[in-house]
Amino acid sequence: MTDFKQSLAANAQAVGEILNELLTSGDAPEHRLIDAMRYTTLSSGKRVRPFLVTASAALFNVAHQSSLRAAAAIEMMHCYSLVHDDLPAMDDDVLRRGRPTCHIKFDEATAILAGDALLTKAFEVLAAPSTHADPQVRADLVLALARAAGHAGMVGGQMLDLVAENIELDMPEITRLQRMKTGKLIFVSCEAGAILGKASADKRQNLKHYAYDIGLAFQIADDLLDVEGREEQVGKKTGKDAVAGKATFVSFLGVEQARKQATMLTKQAIGHLDMFGDKAEPLRDLAHFIVNRSS
Amino acid sequence: MTDFKQSLAANAQAVGEILNELLTSGDAPEHRLIDAMRYTTLSSGKRVRPFLVTASAALFNVAHQSSLRAAAAIEMMHCYSLVHDDLPAMDDDVLRRGRPTCHIKFDEATAILAGDALLTKAFEVLAAPSTHADPQVRADLVLALARAAGHAGMVGGQMLDLVAENIELDMPEITRLQRMKTGKLIFVSCEAGAILGKASADKRQNLKHYAYDIGLAFQIADDLLDVEGREEQVGKKTGKDAVAGKATFVSFLGVEQARKQATMLTKQAIGHLDMFGDKAEPLRDLAHFIVNRSS
Numbered sequence: 001m002t003d004f005k006q007s008l009a010a011n012a013q014a015v016g017e018i019l020n021e022l023l024t025s026g027d028a029p030e031h032r033l034i035d036a037m038r039y040t041t042l043s044s045g046k047r048v049r050p051f052l053v054t055a056s057a058a059l060f061n062v063a064h065q066s067s068l069r070a071a072a073a074i075e076m077m078h079c080y081s082l083v084h085d086d087l088p089a090m091d092d093d094v095l096r097r098g099r100p101t102c103h104i105k106f107d108e109a110t111a112i113l114a115g116d117a118l119l120t121k122a123f124e125v126l127a128a129p130s131t132h133a134d135p136q137v138r139a140d141l142v143l144a145l146a147r148a149a150g151h152a153g154m155v156g157g158q159m160l161d162l163v164a165e166n167i168e169l170d171m172p173e174i175t176r177l178q179r180m181k182t183g184k185l186i187f188v189s190c191e192a193g194a195i196l197g198k199a200s201a202d203k204r205q206n207l208k209h210y211a212y213d214i215g216l217a218f219q220i221a222d223d224l225l226d227v228e229g230r231e232e233q234v235g236k237k238t239g240k241d242a243v244a245g246k247a248t249f250v251s252f253l254g255v256e257q258a259r260k261q262a263t264m265l266t267k268q269a270i271g272h273l274d275m276f277g278d279k280a281e282p283l284r285d286l287a288h289f290i291v292n293r294s295s
Numbered sequence: 296m297t298d299f300k301q302s303l304a305a306n307a308q309a310v311g312e313i314l315n316e317l318l319t320s321g322d323a324p325e326h327r328l329i330d331a332m333r334y335t336t337l338s339s340g341k342r343v344r345p346f347l348v349t350a351s352a353a354l355f356n357v358a359h360q361s362s363l364r365a366a367a368a369i370e371m372m373h374c375y376s377l378v379h380d381d382l383p384a385m386d387d388d389v390l391r392r393g394r395p396t397c398h399i400k401f402d403e404a405t406a407i408l409a410g411d412a413l414l415t416k417a418f419e420v421l422a423a424p425s426t427h428a429d430p431q432v433r434a435d436l437v438l439a440l441a442r443a444a445g446h447a448g449m450v451g452g453q454m455l456d457l458v459a460e461n462i463e464l465d466m467p468e469i470t471r472l473q474r475m476k477t478g479k480l481i482f483v484s485c486e487a488g489a490i491l492g493k494a495s496a497d498k499r500q501n502l503k504h505y506a507y508d509i510g511l512a513f514q515i516a517d518d519l520l521d522v523e524g525r526e527e528q529v530g531k532k533t534g535k536d537a538v539a540g541k542a543t544f545v546s547f548l549g550v551e552q553a554r555k556q557a558t559m560l561t562k563q564a565i566g567h568l569d570m571f572g573d574k575a576e577p578l579r580d581l582a583h584f585i586v587n588r589s590s
Contacts, residue, residue, distance in 0.1 A: 029462065033446050033454040084411060089403035108384035112407065113454050116379060116414065117446040123418045124441030127434045135431040139422045142437050146419030151328050151412040159328040159408050167324065 004285035011054055011071075012047035014064075018072040022125060036106045036114035037121070041079045043097050048218070048290065050075050052189035055282040056207060060197020066132050070141060070192045073125040077149050078185060080118035083111050085158060119149075132196060140195045148188035157181025161246075169247045175216065178249070182222075183215030206272045210283065213269035218290045220262040223248040225293075227255060262291045299580035306349055306366075307342035309359075313367040317420060331401045331409035332416070336374045338392050343513070343585065345370050347484035350577040351502060355492020361427050365436060365487045368420040372444050373480060375413035378406050380453060414444075427491060435490045443483035452476025456541075464542045470511065473544070477517075478510030501567045505578065508564035513585045515557040518543040520588075522550060557586045 019041050025034045050071035057067035086093040086101040087108065094104050103111035125131060126141040147153060157180030164177065190211040194204045227250050250258045266287045273280040314336050320329045345366035352362035381388040381396040382403065389399050398406035420426060421436040442448060452475030459472060485506040489499045522545050545553045561582045568575040 028451075028455070029458050029468075030446075030451045030454040032458060033451055037446065080411075084407055087407065089407060109382075109457055110454070112379055112382065112384060113450050113457075115411070116375075117450040119411065119414055120441050120445035120450065123437055124445060127422075127437035127441060135429075135434040138434040139430040139437070142418055142422035142434070146415050146422060150415035150419060151325075151332065155408050155412040155415065156323075156325045156328055159325040159405070160323070162404055162408075163324050163327060173324075 004282070004289060007282065008046065008051055008286075008289070011051050012045070014068055015047055015050040015054075015071050015075060016042060016044075018068050019075065022072060022121065032106065032110060033113055033117055036102055036110045037118055039105060040083050040102050040114060040118065041076060043099060045075075045097060046293075047071075047075060048286070049078055049185060049189040051282075051286060052186065052211070053192050055286065056190045056193025057196045058282070059193065059203070059207075059276050059279050060199050062193065062196040065130075066196050067193065069125055069128075069131040070196060071189075073122040073131075073141075074145065074185065074189050074192060076118045076122040076125070077145060077154075080115040080122070081149075081154055081158070081185075083115040083118070087111060090158075090162070137195055137198070141192055144188050144191050144195060148184040148191075153180055153184035154182075157184070164247065171252055174247055174249060174252060178216060178219040179212070182219045183212060186215040186218060187211040203275065206275055210269045210272040210287075213265045213272070214287050214290060217262045217265040217269065217287070220249045220258050220265070221291045221293060223250040224255065224258060224262070226250075266291050299577070299584060302577060303341065303346055303581075303584070306346050307340070309363055310342055310345040310349075310366050310370060311337060311339075313363050314370065317367060317416065327401065327405060328408055328412060331397055331405045332413055334400060335378050335397050335409060335413065336371060338394060340370075340392060341588075342366075342370060343581070344373055344480060344484040346577075346581060347481065347506070348487050350581065351485045351488025352491045353577070354488065354498070354502075354571050354574050355494050357488065357491040360425075361491050362488065364420055364423075364426045365491060366484075368417040368426075368436075369440065369480065369484050369487060371413045371417040371420070372440065372449075375410040375417075376444075376449055376453070376480075378410040378413070382406060385453075385457070432490055432493070436487055439483050439486050439490060443479040443486075448475055448479035449477075452479070459542065466547055469542055469544060469547060473511060473514040474507070477514045478507060481510040481513060482506040498570065501570055505564045505567040505582075508560045508567070509582050509585060512557045512560040512564065512582070515544045515553050515560070516586045516588060518545040519550065519553060519557070521545075561586050 023034055023038050023041065025031055025038065053071035053074055054064070054067045057070070082096060083102045085091050086096060087103055093101050095101065099105070102114060106114070122145065123142055126145060127138050131141070132138055149155065157177055160177045161181055169177065187208065190207045191204070194207050199207070226248070249261065253261060269287045270284050273283055318329055318333050318336065320326050320333065348366035348369055349359070349362045352365070377391060378397045380386050381391060382398055388396050390396065394400070397409060401409070417440065418437055421440060422433050426436070427433055444450065452472055455472045456476055464472065482503065485502045486499070489502050494502070521543070544556065548556060564582045565579050568578055
């Protein structure tokens with residue numbers, strides 16, 4: 001696991017360098033916008049989604065530069081969603097990864113615009129020839145990310161999450177919500193690797209099942225952290241779900257059962273990787289990591 | 296001009312039908328999101344940008360379905376920018392096209408998410424095979440729109456506009472701001488037609504010059520409407536720029552000189568269309584229309 005943590009950190013570093021290049025600050029009066037985009041993306045997250053992109057792409061021997069750029073694009077998408085979710089009109093969070101959220105550090109207008117610009121930049125990066133020589137691959141990446149991130153995916157999940165504060169969700173509905181809000185971006189991280197590698201249908205299918213399972217496991221682990229984690233370790237306010245009366249996997253299943261469910265999903269996810277042999281070791285490690293993480 | 300107004304209305308109607316198809320409401324709890332996206336895009340705007348897309352594409356005999364879908368995508372991009380610009384943290388507007396703005400009709404969180412989802416959907420539409428059979432065309436459309444709409448384009452222009460409330464801009468800076476904030480989306484509307492039509496470099500160049508000139512003319516006309524227009528006709532609050540102490544073309548040049556400048560730019564824009572002959576008549580009509588409009 002120490003080796004894995006090193007390789008996760010090395011990948012996060014490499015993606016950070018690409019993000020640093022892609023978001024170059026200028027002298028223009030609007031440099032405030034780039035500053036906010038950089039503040040939001042260049043802090044030291046674990047970069048789980050970028051790791052999924054590069055580890056999935058590595059199954060198909062994709063050039064490192066291609067997978068790192070796709071990884072950076074998906075990380076921008078993830079970061080924009082955090083910035084907008086943290087806004088006063090949404091979750092109203094002041095702390096993220098142990099630092100002031102974007103609208104606290106800058107201001108609300110800047111945070112809205114920085115989110116918009118990151119979302120837009122993600123597609124710019126995917127569509128650019130330097131991400132992949134084949135335009136079919138680039139168009140497919142854009143399409144996959146847009147579907148995962150839009151109204152039928154991440155944004156729809158966030159809307160459902162807000163609506164759910166006033167309605168009682170049952171277990172299938174919580175699962176649907178989380179598949180949209182968190183799962184689809186995790187799914188598309190693996191899918192991006194398959195698209196870049198022009199993977200066969202059966203390999204794509206297995207990777208898809210893996211992604212769906214770890215997506216849910218990831219969310220359950222997140223819910224557990226909200227209940228059990230210490231704020232300074234998690235880097236954001238904990239105990240929020242209970243205060244908001246939000247239905248989560250943990251509120252529904254209880255802590256013990258939720259932990260068992262996460263472990264079962266991890267095992268199941270790893271089962272889908274058999275056909276990839278040793279090459280899939282990083283993806284197996286990641287599956288273990290996300291349910292055992294402490295932040 | 297009556298013929299032109301009819302053809303502008305017919306095009307707006309056709310784009311509206313595509314938008315209606317693309318944004319189908321479901322039964323899911325998150326239908327609120329789609330409702331807000333529809334509220335924002337299906338109201339009866341003039342749809343100037345969509346007209347530019349289809350009229351530019353018509354120069355190169357692009358299939359109508361292709362240009363209408365690209366037009367719908369760019370209209371979504373435009374509409375999202377209005378929704379976010381109207382937010383309390385930004386321009387804080389309650390009226391748009393004579394109706395309550397999105398965050399007034401729904402709420403702030405929904406407006407933020409509806410904007411995010413429209414922005415994302417624009418790229419989904421452009422990248423989808425039904426927009427054009429050639430993936431190179433689709434990837435190029437995505438790239439062009441992302442560049443026009445992102446931190447170096449529309450969003451950057453909006454940031455600059457906010458920053459400009461505290462600094463004194465000179466004429467070149469106002470021009471730069473407006474080229475980013477309004478001009479780039481108008482430019483990419485014409486460029487989309489050229490990309491869809493695989494236009495030659497010289498035709499692209501002429502169309503580009505046309506687009507830049509009408510983009511500025513459009514903005515000057517907008518500034519004039521803010522000074523001279525009646526609120527019920529313009530469909531939004533007028534006189535706002537003066538109250539905000541914003542430097543505009545009109546505050547800088549004065550009404551008379553601004554009007555002259557707009558007329559000069561229109562003439563110059565039309566001059567760039569010579570090589571396209573009669574086929575460019577709708578683009579000539581549009582150039583006249585945008586400086587003479589009353590809303």
